[in-house]
Amino acid sequence: MEEEQTRELWRIERLQVFFKTRGNDIMAVNEFSLSIYQGERLCLLGESGCGKSVFGMALLKLLPENAEVLGKAYYKGMETVGMSEKTFARLRGTEIAVIPQGAGSSLDPTMRCGKQVEECLRLHEKENSQVCRQKVLSLLKRLELPRLPGIARDYPFELSGGMKQRILVAAGIVCHPQFLLVDEPTKGLDWGCRDKVITLLKKLVEDEETSVLLITHDFNVAKSLADRVVVMYAGEIVEYGMREDVLERPVHPYSKGLLAALPQNGFQAIEGFSPPLDQIPKGCRFHPRCPHATGRCAQEHPNLTDLGEGREVRCFYAEG
Amino acid sequence: MIKYIGKRVLSAAGVLLVVSMLTFFVMQMTPGDTAYVMLTHTFFGTGDLITQEDLDIATEMYDLDRPLTVQYGEWMLGALKGDLGTSYIYKKPVMDLLKLKLPYTCILGFLAFFLGLLLAVPLGILTAVYRNRFLDQAIRIGSVLASSVPGFWLGLILIMFFSVKLKWLPVSGMNEGLKSIVLPCVTLMLGMMPVMIRVTRSSVLDVMGQDYMLFAKAKGQSLFQALLHHGVRNLLPPVITMASLQMGNILGGSVVIETVFMWPGIGNLLYNSIMAKDTNMLQGCVLTIALGYILSMICADILNAALNPKTYRGGGRMA
Ligand SMILES: Nc1ncnc2c1ncn2[C@@H]1O[C@H](COP(=O)(O)OP(=O)(O)OP(=O)(O)O)[C@@H](O)[C@H]1O
Numbered sequence: 249m250e251e252e253q254t255r256e257l258w259r260i261e262r263l264q265v266f267f268k269t270r271g272n273d274i275m276a277v278n279e280f281s282l283s284i285y286q287g288e289r290l291c292l293l294g295e296s297g298c299g300k301s302v303f304g305m306a307l308l309k310l311l312p313e314n315a316e317v318l319g320k321a322y323y324k325g326m327e328t329v330g331m332s333e334k335t336f337a338r339l340r341g342t343e344i345a346v347i348p349q350g351a352g353s354s355l356d357p358t359m360r361c362g363k364q365v366e367e368c369l370r371l372h373e374k375e376n377s378q379v380c381r382q383k384v385l386s387l388l389k390r391l392e393l394p395r396l397p398g399i400a401r402d403y404p405f406e407l408s409g410g411m412k413q414r415i416l417v418a419a420g421i422v423c424h425p426q427f428l429l430v431d432e433p434t435k436g437l438d439w440g441c442r443d444k445v446i447t448l449l450k451k452l453v454e455d456e457e458t459s460v461l462l463i464t465h466d467f468n469v470a471k472s473l474a475d476r477v478v479v480m481y482a483g484e485i486v487e488y489g490m491r492e493d494v495l496e497r498p499v500h501p502y503s504k505g506l507l508a509a510l511p512q513n514g515f516q517a518i519e520g521f522s523p524p525l526d527q528i529p530k531g532c533r534f535h536p537r538c539p540h541a542t543g544r545c546a547q548e549h550p551n552l553t554d555l556g557e558g559r560e561v562r563c564f565y566a567e568g
Numbered sequence: 569m570i571k572y573i574g575k576r577v578l579s580a581a582g583v584l585l586v587v588s589m590l591t592f593f594v595m596q597m598t599p600g601d602t603a604y605v606m607l608t609h610t611f612f613g614t615g616d617l618i619t620q621e622d623l624d625i626a627t628e629m630y631d632l633d634r635p636l637t638v639q640y641g642e643w644m645l646g647a648l649k650g651d652l653g654t655s656y657i658y659k660k661p662v663m664d665l666l667k668l669k670l671p672y673t674c675i676l677g678f679l680a681f682f683l684g685l686l687l688a689v690p691l692g693i694l695t696a697v698y699r700n701r702f703l704d705q706a707i708r709i710g711s712v713l714a715s716s717v718p719g720f721w722l723g724l725i726l727i728m729f730f731s732v733k734l735k736w737l738p739v740s741g742m743n744e745g746l747k748s749i750v751l752p753c754v755t756l757m758l759g760m761m762p763v764m765i766r767v768t769r770s771s772v773l774d775v776m777g778q779d780y781m782l783f784a785k786a787k788g789q790s791l792f793q794a795l796l797h798h799g800v801r802n803l804l805p806p807v808i809t810m811a812s813l814q815m816g817n818i819l820g821g822s823v824v825i826e827t828v829f830m831w832p833g834i835g836n837l838l839y840n841s842i843m844a845k846d847t848n849m850l851q852g853c854v855l856t857i858a859l860g861y862i863l864s865m866i867c868a869d870i871l872n873a874a875l876n877p878k879t880y881r882g883g884g885r886m887a
């Protein structure tokens with residue numbers, strides 16, 4: 249991975265996120281160490297509730313007040329975990345952008361859609377409104393939104409789910425960010441819409457050399473978009489590597505299980521449920537559900553094992 | 569829109585009709601012969617000297633011997649034509665008296681209302697943004713104190729302190745211009761501000777928890793920018809609705825406040841007309857206040873509708 253061209257955009261070292269609650273503290277993200285390179289598409293895969301969005305929001309420093317973040321995250325060499333809100337806010341939108349989860353609730357119901365996209369431009373690029381509006385319209389056109397230019401003057405409640413999702417995409421990329429966090433861009437969309445959004449994202453990323461961190465629990469989305477894949481379970485990385493390796497020849501029993509649960513592979517879902525994050529099992533977090541678990545798995549917590557070629561797995565019995 | 573206005577006018581008329589009936593018949597049930605009470609109030613301190621002849625003349629003059637329903641019906645007919653009858657004690661058309669006194673109530677009420685809003689809404693926003701910090705706690709304690717004492721008592725305390733003890737402000741009346749409006753205005757403001765601060769605070773907190781605020785921050789806006797661009801329009805509706813109720817409370821509460829401070833407005837007039845069993849005058853005052861209530865709620869509805877794109881983009885209905 250130490251090629252000349254691949255510059256490291258993010259270096260994340262032992263990032264941890266705790267939520268302080270009335271009961272136990274919840275450890276939503278545990279010891280995340282990861283690099284994200286310029287222009288790559290990284291996919292974060294995992295079951296619902298395993299901490300994917302929390303990790304993304306931690307990078308954006310947008311977690312609620314009861315969250316505590318430990319560890320280090322360097323963006324272009326700048327440490328961001330300890331960075332002041334004011335300094336970091338200057339990166340948001342222009343350098344680091346997000347396409348949030350939940351298209352319905354992430355748009356302001358009382359503001360016209362075009363304006364919500366335009367906002368980001370107006371804030372960061374001090375151009376007059378005419379220029380901004382033109383830029384927004386041409387972007388919406390590229391996203392193949394119907395009824396242009398009238399749709400820019402519509403309110404979110406007048407749009408369909410897929411249209412709202414595309415408005416969010418537009419608002420995320422309008423300032424040409426270097427790093428884009430995309431959280432579940434296809435949730436609740438039908439197949440047609442889903443393909444459209446994926447193709448669009450793909451095209452945009454190729455055109456603009458943006459690094460993308462895509463969060464999803466959909467294998468097919470990961471397959472069609474990712475360069476590298478990170479599999480997450482109960483707040484931890486369990487496996488990462490190149491897309492072909494992880495998705496076609498998974499090593500960790502959890503990734504294998506995910507693959508076997510796909511419709512085309514026979515719907516064999518992993519037994520049991522992922523644990524609530526305030527009751528993490530001792531030892532390997534996956535051992536209660538793991539078909540190959542041994543006594544050691546219940547006692548000891550495995551570290552990530554390097555399998556070479558940028559591939560790591562958190563399992564005692566990873567045989568490469 | 570026309571249908572909406574028509575509906576509102578009809579329901580307002582219905583409310584006014586019921587209010588006038590209640591006022592009239594409840595007034596008749598209060599103890600004391602109308603003619604006698606009227607005369608003792610007109611010629612102060614002459615209670616013993618009133619003869620049967622005087623009572624007869626008064627009864628004759630205002631048709632007090634006719635059945636109540638007929639009296640009410642006649643008043644109603646007049647009212648429909650814009651004539652609210654004659655005041656028993658002031659011997660002048662009720663309409664003229666209302667026109668004379670209403671401006672004073674309006675000056676005091678609007679001043680207190682708008683100053684109160686001007687203070688309460690920003691304070692509500694600040695307490696939400698800096699929740700659980702010193703300002704928030706201080707205002708919470710202050711609000712509990714201010715809203716747990718009745719307005720007239722607060723008024724009396726203020727009079728005792730600022731007027732009697734410190735002698736900074738006049739005790740009552742309105743002969744000293746701006747100075748004389750300070751205490752009644754402050755009393756009214758203290759009555760409405762705790763509620764308005766609380767409503768604003770909870771509305772801001774609600775909006776701050778919304779995903780679109782998070783997205784606004786993700787676009788690079790500061791919390792205050794996000795509140796300005798996305799917060800205001802979303803947090804105002806409950807604030808406006810509550811403000812309209814408070815406007816009504818100020819009008820209704822003017823009876824007490826204007827009496828305590830001898831402020832020559834509708835409330836004071838209303839109090840005097842109850843004491844003198846001046847039914848026509850009372851009707852006029854009560855209906856004016858009821859109309860104020862109705863108008864302030866209609867204003868709130870219209871403002872809220874204007875803030876909600878669904879109303880004018882055809883996606884929803886008004887009210
Ligand atoms: N503000 C919070 N306070 C306490 N716990 C929280 C908070 N936000 C999230 N969590 C916990 O963190 C865990 C991870 O949540 P997260 O939103 O990251 O899930 P996810 O992997 O994105 O799932 P999905 O695919 O459903 O979006 C959840 O178990 C949730 O209970």
Ligand SMILES: [Mg+2]
Nearest residue numbers: 300301349431
């Ligand atoms: Mg999520």
